[in-house]
Amino acid sequence: MPRPSVDYSLYLVTDSGLLPKNRSLAEQVERAIRGGVTVVQLREKKLSTAEFIKRGREIHEITRKYNVPLIINDRVDVALAVDAEGLHVGWDDCDVKTARELLGPDKIIGVSITNLDELSRLHGADCDYLGVGPIYATNTKPDHDPPLGISGLRDLLQRKNFEGLPSKIPIVVIGGVNTGNLQWIKWAASGEERMSIQGPAVVSAIISSEDPEDLCLSFRKLLTAPPAFAFSQHEFKLDDAAEVYTNISSILKNVHEHKSMIHHITNDVVKNFSANVCLAAGGSPIMSENIEETADLARINGAFVLNMGTASPDAHPLFFEAIRSNNQFGNPVVFDPVGAGASKLRRSTTAVILGAGYIDVIKGNEGEIRTVAGETVEMRGVDSVDTILDDEGESSKTKALLVSTVAQRHKNIVVMTGVTDWVSDGKSVIAISGGHMLQGVVTGTGCSLGTVIATMIANNRNCKFLSVIVAIIVYNYAAMRAAEGVEGPGSWAVAFIDWLFRLSGQSGMDALFRKPEFKELGMSLEIWGRDSEGNLGESKKVRL
Numbered sequence: 001m002p003r004p005s006v007d008y009s010l011y012l013v014t015d016s017g018l019l020p021k022n023r024s025l026a027e028q029v030e031r032a033i034r035g036g037v038t039v040v041q042l043r044e045k046k047l048s049t050a051e052f053i054k055r056g057r058e059i060h061e062i063t064r065k066y067n068v069p070l071i072i073n074d075r076v077d078v079a080l081a082v083d084a085e086g087l088h089v090g091w092d093d094c095d096v097k098t099a100r101e102l103l104g105p106d107k108i109i110g111v112s113i114t115n116l117d118e119l120s121r122l123h124g125a126d127c128d129y130l131g132v133g134p135i136y137a138t139n140t141k142p143d144h145d146p147p148l149g150i151s152g153l154r155d156l157l158q159r160k161n162f163e164g165l166p167s168k169i170p171i172v173v174i175g176g177v178n179t180g181n182l183q184w185i186k187w188a189a190s191g192e193e194r195m196s197i198q199g200p201a202v203v204s205a206i207i208s209s210e211d212p213e214d215l216c217l218s219f220r221k222l223l224t225a226p227p228a229f230a231f232s233q234h235e236f237k238l239d240d241a242a243e244v245y246t247n248i249s250s251i252l253k254n255v256h257e258h259k260s261m262i263h264h265i266t267n268d269v270v271k272n273f274s275a276n277v278c279l280a281a282g283g284s285p286i287m288s289e290n291i292e293e294t295a296d297l298a299r300i301n302g303a304f305v306l307n308m309g310t311a312s313p314d315a316h317p318l319f320f321e322a323i324r325s326n327n328q329f330g331n332p333v334v335f336d337p338v339g340a341g342a343s344k345l346r347r348s349t350t351a352v353i354l355g356a357g358y359i360d361v362i363k364g365n366e367g368e369i370r371t372v373a374g375e376t377v378e379m380r381g382v383d384s385v386d387t388i389l390d391d392e393g394e395s396s397k398t399k400a401l402l403v404s405t406v407a408q409r410h411k412n413i414v415v416m417t418g419v420t421d422w423v424s425d426g427k428s429v430i431a432i433s434g435g436h437m438l439q440g441v442v443t444g445t446g447c448s449l450g451t452v453i454a455t456m457i458a459n460n461r462n463c464k465f466l467s468v469i470v471a472i473i474v475y476n477y478a479a480m481r482a483a484e485g486v487e488g489p490g491s492w493a494v495a496f497i498d499w500l501f502r503l504s505g506q507s508g509m510d511a512l513f514r515k516p517e518f519k520e521l522g523m524s525l526e527i528w529g530r531d532s533e534g535n536l537g538e539s540k541k542v543r544l
């Protein structure tokens with residue numbers, strides 16, 4: 001019998017410990033298959049061999065009825081005893097060569113891949129699909145490897161130099177996948193030529209569901225529907241000052257009309273200032289660090305700001321839950337990796353956060369963004385590094401490349417703040433001038449740019465890139481106007497909030513931006529696009 005061709009589009013992996021009360025595994029699996037599961041893997045970690053075989057036979061009866069392949073996790077002997085259609089192995093299990101010898105040519109063999117090294121080691125193996133993950137952290141497998149996150153997944157899918165595996169070998173993604181993040185993962189991983197994702201492999205979301213049939217129907221719909229939110233669905237032009245003004249007005253109008261709730265998990269130093277900035281910019285702040293309410297808040301949230309300024313390891317579960325819940329409801333997540341390179345703890349917290357879910361915007365200073373890019377950076381506390389790059393000539397090209405590379409890897413938007421602010425969606429890069437030196441002497445000003453970005457994005461979800469650009473322009477404009485005639489940092493901070501409030505108010509925001517004062521401030525945008533080969537071309541300057 002030839003090896004069956006398998007539809008890997010919705011792969012269920014079992015865990016009897018996660019079943020709803022009074023529900024048997026057999027019933028849950030059958031309901032999930034009715035909802036659209038196309039492959040079932042029986043994963044039993046606690047059963048004796050005899051019990052595993054017994055359960056395998058029971059589940060096989062069901063999967064056979066629906067013509068769905070049954071894969072056994074880890075155990076070749078059980079796969080043989082049950083005459084299952086296949087086996088899934090990790091790197092501590094039976095190697096693929098031995099498994100193939102034992103199972104014969106007709107059975108499916110799947111292999112776990114958690115990093116690039118494992119992919120290289122698989123060279124020439126006679127396997128049928130790869131289970132790539134964990135994409136995100138998960139409680140289902142407490143001993144899991146560090147999550148790949150979107151950047152790790154993209155690195156893996158772009159890998160071109162591994163011969164010996166069937167080209168276009170099917171890939172399923174595993175680890176923290178649910179109906180809230182599935183589309184993000186598929187979208188973020190799309191466009192890679194070498195390898196492509198066929199579907200998710202899901203444990204807890206399906207196995208613990210009260211209504212697995214309905215849930216699987218939702219998974220199936222999401223698999224075929226276009227993503228609900230992407231950051232640049234909306235086309236916009238910034239070719240001259242008039243176009244920039246028009247865009248600013250339309251973004252601010254939406255912000256003003258909705259007054260979205262912006263959930264902040266932020267550091268103790270800036271809470272009060274950030275909440276006031278949020279209100280002034282047109283949002284409604286809530287500062288909460290209670291893990292028990294993250295899901296409820298996400299239900300009504302407009303956007304979520306995660307600032308790791310005073311984070312401790314105890315807060316990791318809170319970050320994880322908050323990101324997961326906000327992804328579930330499609331709320332934009334803005335991450336500020338404060339002081340990311342300053343300590344081992346901050347580097348690992350950054351990795352935890354990037355491995356917890358999809359992050360829409362990463363905002364940091366040069367040292368923080370270089371740390372996210374994987375460089376080892378010496379930071380002075382949580383402030384910026386002694387910047388090695390100025391904003392001119394070759395340095396400006398290096399900065400443009402840095403932000404666009406990080407944005408490409410994470411398939412999101414990256415903002416790098418400094419005298420000039422840099423922002424990229426992985427394709428275009430925009431350098432935005434403006435702001436005032438007094439920002440550097442008022443604590444919380446850097447953090448509160450994350451707040452303004454979240455406030456702008458919350459109700460402009462189909463044009464996130466534009467919203468971020470507008471947020472930076474508004475912020476820098478307010479900072480400069482606030483500095484007119486003030487005594488020093490204290491009065492500047494008050495005037496800054498006043499200016500943000502004036503700008504976000506419906507009355508006169510157009511007029512404010514169109515006034516000659518805007519021109520006199522000398523703000524400008526410098527815009528780079530990519531040529532057909534993906535290289536950054538010449539930049540173009542737009543004076544506001």
Ligand SMILES: Cc1ncc(COP(=O)(O)OP(=O)(O)O)c(N)n1
Nearest residue numbers: 074088089090091112131132174201
């Ligand atoms: C589809 C799929 N992908 C990955 C795994 C993980 O397998 P493994 O690394 O062997 O870990 P355990 O499942 O044994 O904990 C999987 N089971 N299925």
Ligand SMILES: Cc1ncsc1CCOP(=O)(O)O
Nearest residue numbers: 134138140175176202203204
């Ligand atoms: C078996 C396994 N391998 C990598 S992550 C994982 C568990 C995934 O479980 P869940 O879908 O509940 O996050």
